[in-house]
């Protein structure tokens with residue numbers, strides 16, 4: 359990933375490095391000219407005699423200032439560009455990621471891993487490699503070159519000082535490593551818990567979870583603060599030790615230089631230049647040691663992003679046979695599936711001819727959504743075959759299959775965008791066409807009453823809409839798509855009876871020629887489907903029409919009786935409560951408007 363980034367930004371990187379070399383050459387050359395100036399001033403009384411040298415020195419200083427300003431552009435471009443690009447690459451990864459691996463990571467942790475990792479990746483390229491090549495290397499190179507011209511022995515002393523500093527840093531490095539690694543753990547934990555708290559306001563508030571969550575977060579935050587303080591103190595200890603070593607070195611050079619001046623072996627200008635060069639040559643050493651520590655630490659953060667980037671991908675997404683228009687049938691043949699070690703589906707077989715409808719019914723947790731996710735290729739079967747027009751799903755390029763499938767998942771079928779975008783995605787559709795669809799799902803009046811109409815933002819996961827409105831908006835989307843296979847997971851769970859009936863009639867009419875697969879809890883709802891698949895604890899225990907199952911399957915009869923009893927109970931309660939009657943009729947009449 360980092361290599362990809364470097365290749366992507368190669369021209370800007372090259373420009374940045376060339377500018378760095380130019381600046382550092384001019385800096386070193388400037389010190390050299392300054393030394394000549396000092397030495398000439400000692401013997402010359404006329405300003406005119408050294409005016410040329412002063413002008414040259416001034417020009418160098420101006421050129422350095424201008425170049426420093428100009429490097430701001432590649433600096434800003436690279437630091438922000440690399441950071442954002444890494445985050446985009448992470449999203450690209452999510453687009454190809456194996457669904458099971460995605461489920462395992464969790465959103466809060468994933469966001470933190472990506473943020474931390476992208477920031478660490480940016481620092482590795484920008485604050486480490488580029489800093490070395492555009493600043494430290496040229497500074498050291500030109501400084502050593504110019505020092506070597508004055509005195510080879512001093513060059514050697516500088517080299518020894520460098521080794522001492524390097525060894526010291528390595529010691530500190532080991533300590534920092536351990537703290538930083540556990541710091542990342544705490545930060546990811548904090549992100550996980552806070553994202554959970556931010557997203558689940560209603561559940562947390564009603565269950566009074568916030569106090570406990572905040573206490574837990576506070577403890578984690580305290581831990582993060584303490585670790586950051588320790589990291590800072592170790593960092594700063596390094597700087598202090600470094601400053602002491604450089605000061606000692608400067609004093610030694612001063613003593614040695616003054617002695618040489620007194621013995622007539624050197625000039626004042628050269629001693630001043632040497633002191634200036636010590637700063638020049640050691641600053642990169644100091645910076646290198648710090649950025650090396652940071653680099654090692656950033657490797658920890660980036661390593662986590664790399665782990666995420668290396669998570670298994672869905673091999674079928676972009677590879678395999680192109681799926682044409684679905685024309686024959688979908689068939690599950692002895693399909694088994696486990697979540698980890700827990701076997702859920704055991705040798706499931708059924709078929710849906712093209713253009714017919716199938717309902718999957720069964721108690722909660724029996725495996726209905728899992729069957730659908732297997733059919734969508736999100737989850738991968740353990741054994742058996744899932745045949746789409748006779749071709750196993752493992753051989754099909756899923757991206758091409760998705761052109762022929764509409765799917766509404768159980769929860770959050772809506773994303774954070776406008777009502778219009780939630781329906782059309784990339785299709786070209788006029789407002790009239792969109793409103794016609796909204797009319798079919800009984801949402802037109804509601805949308806027209808909104809100040810921003812179709813351009814109303816629905817909020818994260820459609821939070822500004824009711825549960826039923828979210829479902830109906832998703833229906834409008836699949837009606838706009840008109841694909842051959844339509845899969846609905848609990849499509850009417852949030853609708854009242856009247857709305858459910860009307861919306862479902864529209865849906866079944868519109869999709870009468872399509873293959874329709876519906877997961878439903880209410881059996882009443884699936885009476886008119888061509889086939890009903892009855893699932894119990896991951897096994898198929900019945901397949902047939904509503905009437906057939908009612909005759910042949912005691913389990914189906916039991917579920918149907920239970921539903922009838924519950925319905926009667928509900929009606930009795932409604933009859934006994936005038937308030938609820940009024941409410942029910944208000945809801946219904948609103949919908950019928």
Ligand SMILES: Nc1ncnc2c1ncn2[C@@H]1O[C@H](COP(=O)(O)OP(=O)(O)OP(=O)(O)O)[C@@H](O)[C@H]1O
Pocket residue numbers: 461697698702720721722723724725726727728729768
């Ligand atoms: N990612 C997962 N990891 C482990 N177990 C899972 C996972 N997803 C689902 N399960 C388990 O698999 C079983 C079947 O889940 P599934 O969602 O298919 O049930 P369902 O019949 O659709 O239920 P419902 O009607 O409540 O939506 C459940 O017991 C569930 O806890």
